[in-house]
Amino acid sequence: MTHPRGTIPSPNIWHHTATYELENRAADPDGRLWDAMAARADWTDRVVLDLGCGTGFHLPRFAETAAKVIGVEPHDGLVRLARRRLRTRAVSDRAEVLAGTAQAIPLPDSSVDVVHVRWAYFFGRGCEPGLVELDRVLRPGGTALIIDNDGSRSTFGAWFRRGYPHLDPPAEIERFWSLRGWTLDRVDMGWRFASRADLEAVVRIELAPEVADEVLRHHEGVEVDYAVNLWSKTF
Template sequence: MTGVSRSGSGARGVSPGARPSPNIWHHTATYEIENRAVDPDGLLEAAMAAQASWAGRTVLDVGCGTGFHLPRFAEAAASVVGVEPHHDLVAIARRRTKRLRHVSVLQGTAQDLPLPDASVDVVHARWAYFFGPGCEPGLAELDRVVRRGGTAFVIDNDPTRSTFGGWFRRSFPEVDPEAVQRFWTGRGWRRTPVEMRWSFSSRADLEAVVRIELTPDVAEAALAGHEGTEVDYAVNVWSKDY
């Protein structure tokens, strides 16, 4: 999660109003390993592309972190904008995309996007909205910046399914999946469930990522009971047309 939707951060170099994201903010290199391991089959991208194309359009990646996804969108999009509240991650994202002239990275938050009205066609927010309730100011900003005919996608964990979902549920029992689903559906968003996977190149990489994503006790129990370098992982792709 890259932490752009709720209030509460006063950290140096972080935009006011950003919610801290302890995994990528404090373990940036390990989170890069996680990004490379996520969804090797491209199921999330396929789920989005089935609903809206970004070819020749303007894409906004909210909570873009180190800009991992920006080059991929840039392959087809006319222009791509990443928004991220953490200054150090903004710097990494800019270095990553410095040769892509149609990609820009701006520092800002979901609830105060540094973009003009009706300026983007497709929005991608992956692990950036923290499970619904509390995200209302960010969603109001999407209403402002997405053009008529545009589509927004929010990708988040589904703790009701999969091996990772079980681990997540034990780590964060305060997250109520039913409340999350009511939040999104009540605001007119569509749910597309996706069963993807993590696939790591080594057991050490898997262990490092599990330890930044889960509470310490749950992480150690999960690793003790799980073999190999892959984990089945359920997510929801929430989408809305404007």
């Protein structure tokens, strides 16, 4: 299958979609990340863009209070699943999903108030075309929220560093965003699973088999201390 230019492969959600759903359900069980996002941007009665929305897990939550929610996603199969989610959650009148990428957002200039970008591998070093697009689609005074792993702390942060040693070190990532005027909130989001089997399945789609075996051997229970970075900027 071919994907639009600029698409970054996401093996976890592309190939293990049902397990990725368990991961989304387990994340942020006490709502700390949502609280931190709401402290940086108010989307009540506003237009929200969820960029790289995957299966649209977060769209219904935004649709509870936003005037309109648009998901943009390059993977055809996930676009279809996200649209189906909107229909089954009866929010199709306030939310839609478009095929597209961060580098070529299929929306007019100055048409969005809040952009949400979660677990976005496509927003790292070299993502300048995507940042230019954010600037284009956001109305003046609009806010972008980017959520990503914080490899500098927490149990999951340590697992992540072991699993992805080739990624930029946390200090480099912070430098990249800070230099461009983004503000950092450190959030102890956490994972809490319904069962040990769910936790193990999710760890196995996020880490290579030998790293997953090793971390699971040393970790008990259904919860994981998991820190994320919320980067925000008002344009």
